[in-house]
Amino acid sequence: MKATFSPPEPELMTQADVRTRLLTAAEKLFAQHGPAATSIRDLAREAQVNVAAINYYFGSKENLYLETLRQAFRASREVMPRFDALAQEAQATGTVEAAHTALRLYIEEFMKSLFVSDESDRHMRLMAREMSDPTPALDAVIDEFIEPKSNILKQLVAQARPDLDPETEVPFYALSIVGQCLHYRLTQPVILRLMKREKMTSEMLDQISVHIAAFSLAALSR
Amino acid sequence: MKATFSPPEPELMTQADVRTRLLTAAEKLFAQHGPAATSIRDLAREAQVNVAAINYYFGSKENLYLETLRQAFRASREVMPRFDALAQEAQATGTVEAAHTALRLYIEEFMKSLFVSDESDRHMRLMAREMSDPTPALDAVIDEFIEPKSNILKQLVAQARPDLDPETEVPFYALSIVGQCLHYRLTQPVILRLMKREKMTSEMLDQISVHIAAFSLAALSR
DNA sequence: AATCAATTTAAACACTTGTTTCAATCACTT
DNA sequence: AAGTGATTGAAACAAGTGTTTAAATTGATT
Numbered sequence: 001m002k003a004t005f006s007p008p009e010p011e012l013m014t015q016a017d018v019r020t021r022l023l024t025a026a027e028k029l030f031a032q033h034g035p036a037a038t039s040i041r042d043l044a045r046e047a048q049v050n051v052a053a054i055n056y057y058f059g060s061k062e063n064l065y066l067e068t069l070r071q072a073f074r075a076s077r078e079v080m081p082r083f084d085a086l087a088q089e090a091q092a093t094g095t096v097e098a099a100h101t102a103l104r105l106y107i108e109e110f111m112k113s114l115f116v117s118d119e120s121d122r123h124m125r126l127m128a129r130e131m132s133d134p135t136p137a138l139d140a141v142i143d144e145f146i147e148p149k150s151n152i153l154k155q156l157v158a159q160a161r162p163d164l165d166p167e168t169e170v171p172f173y174a175l176s177i178v179g180q181c182l183h184y185r186l187t188q189p190v191i192l193r194l195m196k197r198e199k200m201t202s203e204m205l206d207q208i209s210v211h212i213a214a215f216s217l218a219a220l221s222r
Numbered sequence: 223m224k225a226t227f228s229p230p231e232p233e234l235m236t237q238a239d240v241r242t243r244l245l246t247a248a249e250k251l252f253a254q255h256g257p258a259a260t261s262i263r264d265l266a267r268e269a270q271v272n273v274a275a276i277n278y279y280f281g282s283k284e285n286l287y288l289e290t291l292r293q294a295f296r297a298s299r300e301v302m303p304r305f306d307a308l309a310q311e312a313q314a315t316g317t318v319e320a321a322h323t324a325l326r327l328y329i330e331e332f333m334k335s336l337f338v339s340d341e342s343d344r345h346m347r348l349m350a351r352e353m354s355d356p357t358p359a360l361d362a363v364i365d366e367f368i369e370p371k372s373n374i375l376k377q378l379v380a381q382a383r384p385d386l387d388p389e390t391e392v393p394f395y396a397l398s399i400v401g402q403c404l405h406y407r408l409t410q411p412v413i414l415r416l417m418k419r420e421k422m423t424s425e426m427l428d429q430i431s432v433h434i435a436a437f438s439l440a441a442l443s444r
Numbered sequence: 445a446a447t448c449a450a451t452t453t454a455a456a457c458a459c460t461t462g463t464t465t466c467a468a469t470c471a472c473t474t
Numbered sequence: 475a476a477g478t479g480a481t482t483g484a485a486a487c488a489a490g491t492g493t494t495t496a497a498a499t500t501g502a503t504t
Contacts, residue, residue: 018451018452034355036258036259037258039490039491039492040491040493041490041491041492049452050452050453051453051454051492051493052452052453052454052493052494052495053451053452053453054492055492055493055494056451056452060492060493061491061492061493062492131408131409131411132354132355132408132409133256133354133355134411134412138412138415139415142412142415142416146412146416147416150416171416171417172429172430172433172437173433173437175405175406175413176402176433176434178405179401179402179403179404179405179406180397180398180402181401182401182405182408182409183400183401183402183404183405184401186353186354186404186408186409187353187354187404189353189356189360190353190356190360190364190368191397193361194364194369194372194393195393207394208394211394211395211398215394215395215398215441216441218440218441218442218443219437219438219440219441220440221440240481240482261460261461261462262461262462263460263461263462271482272482272483272484273462273463273483273484274463274464274465274481274482274483274484275481275482275483276462277462277463277464278481278482282462283462283463
């Protein structure tokens with residue numbers, strides 16, 4: 001007679017220890033090596049947990065990955081209010097100059113969030129990986145993270161250039177700004193080699209942010 | 223009594239059939255799914271070849287990947303003269319306006335080379351993959367492809383803005399331009415979803431090229 | 445203290461991976 | 475036509491994958 005086990009309801013979080021240890025390990029390893037290159041035995045070792053625990057608590061490795069992503073951008077969204085406040089303040093002031101300062105800050109904050117190496121670094125790595133090498137989890141990442149952040153940027157661009165069509169023109173300007181920033185994260189190994197540097201320093205980061213802001217604002221001014 | 227087989231000298235290309243069929247299949251599959259997600263059995267099926275042939279002709283899967291990359295950017299470099307001619311013509315004319323037109327063409331050509339879906343598309347995919355997810359083969363890709371192409375772009379930027387320091391300022395401008403272009407290739411799935419499109423059309427490509435050129439040239443003009 | 449479900453465990457499962465083996469076959473020279 | 479070395483082929487290999495099993499253990503409730 002086979003006993004059928006029903007996994008616990010995630011929201012109850014009973015015996016959260018193993019579950020959260022697993023999520024922590026997953027965030028670390030998935031961010032470091034990607035989901036394909038991370039085996040459930042690696043995960044189990046890192047979390048100091050039996051291999052079966054992964055399927056017991058999450059049903060499958062893929063589901064654990066999804067859950068990890070969910071947790072990652074749930075945490076990342078808590079940084080969003082800062083960006084949101086930025087945009088709302090600029091909108092309240094209403095001037096083109098206010099939009100410019102907000103864009104400068106937006107770029108600086110965005111670049112920082114891409115590189116500051118701690119928890120948010122792992123989150124960014126996870127999402128960057130999804131973008132260039134998508135899994136079925138990509139849709140969630142777009143809806144809950146990229147789209148809202150992109151909307152803030154579009155709003156700032158629209159305020160800086162009220163003459164642009166919000167539907168057809170503004171999006172391209174927003175992509176140009178994000179593209180410059182992401183480039184340094186997505187092709188970091190190449191850029192470091194071209195610049196003959198070992199690693200990204202905070203001085204370089206400042207320099208880069210200032211350049212991207214100057215470049216983009218120059219492009220935005222008529 | 224084991225017979226020891228010595229693989230044929232690559233430069234002799236004796237019985238090139240199997241070897242080249244394998245390279246062709248590898249180029250296709252590695253570009254499509256990446257080296258990690260492509261098994262040697264997938265490769266053997268695609269090339270209509272026995273699995274053992276891979277190790278017989280290339281020693282290992284990793285070596286086949288390296289050889290494929292080598293072949294890819296050897297072929298890609300043959301497109302370089304076009305870019306080179308672009309830069310030399312601009313330099314010959316010498317005016318800022320000439321640099322602007324050359325930059326416009328450069329961006330257009332570069333975007334095309336990133337997306338036109340044929341042989342060069344696979345080469346670009348292979349190299350883009352190396353950039354965001356490097357293997358030991360990255361160094362060769364940088365030296366033989368990225369660096370020279372980047373130098374042409376820097377030269378055009380320097381001609382358009384003679385006041386900029388070639389060592390400290392020009393590189394950032396070049397990266398801003400390349401970054402905008404690559405963004406559309408590296409995060410293509412995300413961008414298509416944000417734009418609510420199924421696939422990249424040549425009309426979109428033109429539109430994008432025109433925008434990036436306008437944006438960048440506006441940023442470059444004082 | 446006994447009961448009973450929730451959890452943990454080691455082992456096995458079925459499958460895929462890259463690589464190797466070795467006999468069969470092929471192309472070519474003597 | 476026989477002999478020889480290069481190539482091919484089917485099968486086996488060892489190691490690794492995600493998942494499932496069923497017995498052992500735990501922890502709380504009756």
